[in-house]
Amino acid sequence: MSRLVAWLCLRLRTVTALFLVYVVALSFIPVIHQLFIAQNSWLGYGTGAYAFQGPSYFVLFNDPYDGSSKPNIHVNPSFAPNERISLVEFSDWTSYVDGYNMFNDFNATFRLVSPTMLDIIYTRPGLTLHKLIDCSSPNYIAVKFVATKEVTAHFELWKWLLTDVNGVTEQNASKPTVIGNATSIHFTFTDQSTSASGTGEISLSRIPTAIEVWPFEHGFNRVTVDFINSEMTFSVSGTVNAVGQSSPYWSYNDLPYVLPLIAIIVVSIYLWFERHAEQDKTRPSRSRR
Amino acid sequence: MQNRIRLALAALAVRLAIAPFFMHSGDVSTIYESSAIALRGGNLYDFVYQQTLLMQHATGLPIFFEGYAYHPLLIYFFVPFYWIYGQISGFSPAIIGGHFPNLPVLVYPWALLAILMLKVPIIIADVSVVYVMGGLNLKKAEIYAFCPYIIFISSVWGMFDAFVAIFLLISYLSFQKSSYALSGLAFGLSLVKLYTIVLLPLYAVRLYGKGRDGLEFLAGFLPTLLPVAYYLAVSPTSFWNVIVTFQGGRVMGGVNLYNFIWIVTDVHFDLLVSSIPSILMIVAVLFISLMYGRRLPLLEAILAIMFASFLFGKVLNEQFLVSVFPLILLCEKCDRRLWVAPFVFIFLRSPFYYFAIPVMWASPYFYDLYFQAETIWQALQTYGYLVIPTYAVGTAFSLLLFRNLLQVLKSARPGGASIRWSRSLSRALRTLRM
Numbered sequence: 001m002s003r004l005v006a007w008l009c010l011r012l013r014t015v016t017a018l019f020l021v022y023v024v025a026l027s028f029i030p031v032i033h034q035l036f037i038a039q040n041s042w043l044g045y046g047t048g049a050y051a052f053q054g055p056s057y058f059v060l061f062n063d064p065y066d067g068s069s070k071p072n073i074h075v076n077p078s079f080a081p082n083e084r085i086s087l088v089e090f091s092d093w094t095s096y097v098d099g100y101n102m103f104n105d106f107n108a109t110f111r112l113v114s115p116t117m118l119d120i121i122y123t124r125p126g127l128t129l130h131k132l133i134d135c136s137s138p139n140y141i142a143v144k145f146v147a148t149k150e151v152t153a154h155f156e157l158w159k160w161l162l163t164d165v166n167g168v169t170e171q172n173a174s175k176p177t178v179i180g181n182a183t184s185i186h187f188t189f190t191d192q193s194t195s196a197s198g199t200g201e202i203s204l205s206r207i208p209t210a211i212e213v214w215p216f217e218h219g220f221n222r223v224t225v226d227f228i229n230s231e232m233t234f235s236v237s238g239t240v241n242a243v244g245q246s247s248p249y250w251s252y253n254d255l256p257y258v259l260p261l262i263a264i265i266v267v268s269i270y271l272w273f274e275r276h277a278e279q280d281k282t283r284p285s286r287s288r289r
Numbered sequence: 290m291q292n293r294i295r296l297a298l299a300a301l302a303v304r305l306a307i308a309p310f311f312m313h314s315g316d317v318s319t320i321y322e323s324s325a326i327a328l329r330g331g332n333l334y335d336f337v338y339q340q341t342l343l344m345q346h347a348t349g350l351p352i353f354f355e356g357y358a359y360h361p362l363l364i365y366f367f368v369p370f371y372w373i374y375g376q377i378s379g380f381s382p383a384i385i386g387g388h389f390p391n392l393p394v395l396v397y398p399w400a401l402l403a404i405l406m407l408k409v410p411i412i413i414a415d416v417s418v419v420y421v422m423g424g425l426n427l428k429k430a431e432i433y434a435f436c437p438y439i440i441f442i443s444s445v446w447g448m449f450d451a452f453v454a455i456f457l458l459i460s461y462l463s464f465q466k467s468s469y470a471l472s473g474l475a476f477g478l479s480l481v482k483l484y485t486i487v488l489l490p491l492y493a494v495r496l497y498g499k500g501r502d503g504l505e506f507l508a509g510f511l512p513t514l515l516p517v518a519y520y521l522a523v524s525p526t527s528f529w530n531v532i533v534t535f536q537g538g539r540v541m542g543g544v545n546l547y548n549f550i551w552i553v554t555d556v557h558f559d560l561l562v563s564s565i566p567s568i569l570m571i572v573a574v575l576f577i578s579l580m581y582g583r584r585l586p587l588l589e590a591i592l593a594i595m596f597a598s599f600l601f602g603k604v605l606n607e608q609f610l611v612s613v614f615p616l617i618l619l620c621e622k623c624d625r626r627l628w629v630a631p632f633v634f635i636f637l638r639s640p641f642y643y644f645a646i647p648v649m650w651a652s653p654y655f656y657d658l659y660f661q662a663e664t665i666w667q668a669l670q671t672y673g674y675l676v677i678p679t680y681a682v683g684t685a686f687s688l689l690l691f692r693n694l695l696q697v698l699k700s701a702r703p704g705g706a707s708i709r710w711s712r713s714l715s716r717a718l719r720t721l722r723m
Contacts, residue, residue, distance in 0.1 A: 012695055019691055023546050023684060029562055033553050045554035047390060048348030064347045065390060109347050252552075252673040259549050262681050270688045 016274075020267050027263035030256035041115040042135070050110060050118055052135045058084045059133060059141055061110070061118060067093035067103030070120075071133050073141045077196060077240035082253030085191045086159065087200050087238040090143060094156040094222075097122075097129060097147070127151070140203075140237035150230045157202070157234075161219040164188040170215050178212045185211060185223060191240070200238030206231065293423025293430060300419045300434035304412045304444040309405040311445040311644045315355070318387030320364075320407050320447070323357040324371035327364045333357045334520060338527035341535070350556050353535045355389060361516035363481040366410045366452065374399075374406040395650045404647055408444060414451035415443045418615050421458055429618040438628035441635065442608045445644050453479050453612035457488075461591060461616060469496075469505035476506075477513025483536065484609065487574045487598040491590055494582030541566055541603030544634045546687040549680055552673070563603045570601035577698075584701040588620055596694040600687055607631045607638070622696045630686035637679045640666045 042052045048063040056076050062069040070092040074084035092102035100106065106122035106129070113119045116136040122129040127148060134142040145153070163169065165187045168179050185202040208227040213220045225234075323333050333356075340354035357364065374383075383403035387393030422430035433439060442448050456479035464472035476492065479485045496503040520528040540556065541547040541563040550559050577593050585593060595613045599605050610617075610631050617623045642649060642662050649655040669675050 012699075016691075016695070023687065026546060026565075027549060027680075027684075030549050030553050033555065033558055037558060038553075038555060043555040043558075044348060044350040044352075045556045045559070046352075048344060048350055048352055049554075051554050063390075064344075109349070111349050250672065252671065255552050255673045255676050258677060259552075259680055262677060263546075263684055266681055266684045266688065270685075270692075274692075 020270070023267055024260065024263045027260040030259055034253070034256045040135075042112055042118050044110075044112075048110070052116070052118075052133075054135055055138050057087075057135065057141050059135055061120070061133065064108060064110075067091060070102070070131075071141075071143065073143075073236050075198070075200075075238050075240055077194075077198075077242070079240075079242040080249035080251055083194065083249060083251035084253070085194060085196060085198070085240050087189075087198075088202065088236050089158040090234075091156050091158055096154045097151050098127065099152070100124060100127075140235045142233055142235045144205075144233040145231065147230045150228060152228050153226065153232070155225045155234075156222050157225065158222045159187075159189055160192050160221050161216065162187050162189050162213070162221070162223070163197075163219045165213045165220055165223055166211075168213060170219050173213055173220075174215055176212055176214050178210050181208050181210055183207055185225075187223070190219070196240045196242075198238055198240035200236065203233075203235040205233035205235075208232075292427055293420055296423055296427065296430055296434055297416050297420040301412065301416045303435070304408075304415060304440060305405075307440070307444040308408040308412065308447075309401040310648050311447075312404050312647055313446045313448065313639070313644060314384075314387040314393045314646050315389045317404060317407060317447040318384050318393055319356055320367055320449075321371070321384045321403060323364050324367045324407070327368050328371060328375070332520075332524055332527065333361075333364065334527040334531045335524055337531045338524075341530065351538060351560065352556060353538065356531075358531050358535050360481045360483060361520050362478065362513065363449070363452070366449070366481070367407055370406040370409050371403075374403050378402060393646065393650075395647060397651060400650075401647060404447065408447050411443045411447065411449045411451050414449070414455045415439065417455045418451065418458060421455070421462070422615055422618065425619065432618055432625065433615060436614070436628060438632040439611060439614060441632065442611050446608065446635075448608040448611075450482060450608045450611035453482050453485060454615050456481075457485060457591070457612060458615045461587060464492075464495075464587060467502070469502045470509035473506035473509030473511075474513065475509075477510045479612075480513065482612070483532070484598065484602065485595075485612065487570075487594055487602075488591060490575060490578035491582050491594050494578050495587065495590075537567075539563070539604050543605035543609075544607055544631045544683050544686045545599070545602075545605040546684045547603060548683040551679075552676055566601045566603045570598055570603070573597040573601050581698060581701050585697070586700065588616060589622065589697045589700050592616055592620055592623060593694055593697045596690050596697065600690045600694065607635045617693075620697070622700055623693050624689070624696075627686075627689055627693065630682055630689060634679070634682050634686070637675055637682060 038053055040052075040054055042050050044050050046063060047065060050061040052059040058074040058076060059071050060069050060074070061071040068089065068091055070090050072089040073087045075087050077083055077085055092108075095102040097106075102122065106124050109121050109123075111119045111121065113132070114136075116134065118133045120131040120133075122131065129148070129151070130144075130146045132142075132144040132146065134144065145155075166179050166182065166185060168177065173179070183204040183206070185204070186199070187201070188197065188199050190197050202223075204225070204227075206227060206229050208225050210224075210226045212224045212226075214222045214224070216222075326333055326336055337354055337356040337358065340356060341352075344350075344352055344354055378399045381396065381399045383396050383399040385394040385396070419430050419434045422433055439451075443451050456475045460472045460475035460479060463469075463475060473492075476485070476488065492506065496506055517528075538560060540559040541550050547563075547566060550562060553559055553562075574594055574597055577590075577597055581593060582590055592613060595616075599609060608631075610628060614628065617627060618625055640662065642659055646659070649659045
């Protein structure tokens with residue numbers, strides 16, 4: 001033991017080498033997590049948000065302090081598999097059940113039912129509502145509402161920007177317009193951040209009382225669904241068309257691959273700096289004349 | 290007038306001029322709220338623990354409310370100034386909310402007065418460091434007095450690591466002058482932010498075998514633990530949860546090589562990985578304390594342990610370096626430019642306008658500007674553009690700390706106590722094997 005200690009004390013270079021390996025080795029943790037752990041399972045983080053990454057959909061359920069993204073369903077486009085383009089965002093800020101606001105008037109708790117199913121339990125006196133987000137299918141994301149009694153519900157689904165909903169465009173619906181009560185909502189959209197266009201579908205398990213579209217600038221930014229029932233499932237699916245650009249597409253999810261590079265660069269700069277500092281020390285000082 | 294008094298007054302003037310107009314809303318809100326609770330005679334730890342339970346119940350995740358998680362003594366440095374604020378304002382509410390991720394509601398003009406009053410004890414601590422350092426080396430005192438990083442942490446941010454700085458400095462100087470009781474008392478007070486606890490094994494090693502000196506040190510140190518004993522007796526669950534479970538169960542990150550974890554959105558995994566540096570920190574601190582505790586001069590020994598704890602400690606917030614900055618200035622082997630990295634890091638993690646909330650909230654025009662700037666900041670965050678420099682600066686700072694640690698360790702005397710320690714350790718291990 002004492003020999004080991006003496007060896008370690010004397011070999012500062014070995015200690016330095018070990019530490020630099022430690023720095024670089026740790027930088028691979030995010031990519032290992034992304035590749036081997038963060039797939040097909042709900043994961044909680046931060047102040048209480050949950051996220052799910054499937055083969056083609058990413059779902060975010062925001063923390064209890066935020067009424068938006070409850071959930072926000074994203075699609076991973078084939079041209080940039082790490083990019084997440086929002087397909088539909090359910091908002092608790094603007095949704096109501098029996099006239100009570102989902103965010104302000106209910107007490108919400110989150111529980112994992114299985115690795116692919118998140119259950120959000122909304123309670124208030126005399127009413128319990130479950131919002132089950134089922135990500136078990138690779139083809140769609142199901143958001144299921146189950147109430148303890150029949151309720152009058154008004155749900156708002158947001159997307160910037162829908163260009164067409166069930167054949168209705170902004171040209172023929174310049175004001176909020178009821179577009180019927182079908183059990184399927186087909187839409188096309190243009191994503192504002194990537195300019196990519198895509199299509200999507202929301203299948204409803206029960207007949208709603210009304211589906212309404214809300215115009216915003218050159219399209220619609222939300223669809224509202226009203227229904228009277230104790231149960232309703234929204235099955236959301238969609239695809240994004242390739243954008244015209246061929247250059248590599250940067251997204252937040254590329255970060256795990258970049259961090260090891262950053263670690264190696266910083267460590268190299270450190271080694272270069274150390275080497276020069278050592279050379280300066282060993283160089284004989286010249287006397288001034 | 291003595292030069293050091295003049296310098297201390299100049300440092301005071303600079304800090305007071307800035308103080309009312311800036312704050313880190315999360316941290317200042319915590320102190321404001323905690324001072325009010327303490328003045329009412331409430332139990333801070335019960336409050337924080339209840340918030341944690343609510344968060345954990347709502348989310349089903351092992352997450353914690355980030356409130357008052359400090360030594361019980363800390364709040365009593367602020368309470369008198371909060372009381373003075375109350376006497377002037379009639380205890381009018383000044384800062385409402387503000388806990389992350391919420392933004393505060395500020396009530397003018399009282400908010401500016403409350404922010405100033407809560408920063409006065411921090412500024413006094415800062416100025417005390419300048420005054421004490423001035424007695425040792427005026428040039429170095431000047432560096433501390435006008436270092437942008439130090440001024441920012443105390444006067445702009447409103448963070449109180451200057452308390453740790455002054456108490457650690459006093460503890461070191463009094464130990465050198467063999468005033469062990471004062472050294473013990475000052476060390477106990479430096480624990481207001483808990484992270485100096487890593488120095489306890491060092492003091493134990495330095496005082497080992499010096500019966501009377503050790504007793505004197507304990508006589509000064511133990512009274513500072515009385516409030517801890519009180520809270521452990523009256524609300525053990527809350528106190529343990531807030532101080533031990535929260536601090537032990539934090540996800541790593543900060544101005545260090547571990548902040549890559551912020552992009553790994555999986556709290557269970559993050560906690561598991563966070564145990565790697567925790568284990569290494571315990572090993573490093575014990576190793577340095579036992580092997581170098583007596584071989585190094587006290588100043589270098591303190592710095593070596595603090596650097597090792599910063600290096601391997603899982604959380605290293607931007608302000609932690611303030612605590613050892615006076616000692617870094619006194620140490621000839623350390624690089625006094627170390628502050629640059631955490632200073633740069635502040636602006637990568639929080640936008641500058643966030644600290645200017647007291648100014649920006651004062652007018653609808655600036656209020657609007659705040660949210661315009663926030664949109665740009667959020668876009669940068671969304672695309673992860675800030676993660677890369679954040680990680681690079683954190684890693685670079687870790688490497689600089691490592692370099693300084695090695696520099697400090699090189700000043701160890703050969704042989705001496707460390708060899709005796711290592712021999713005893715090997716003997717003990719051999720006995721265990723048998």
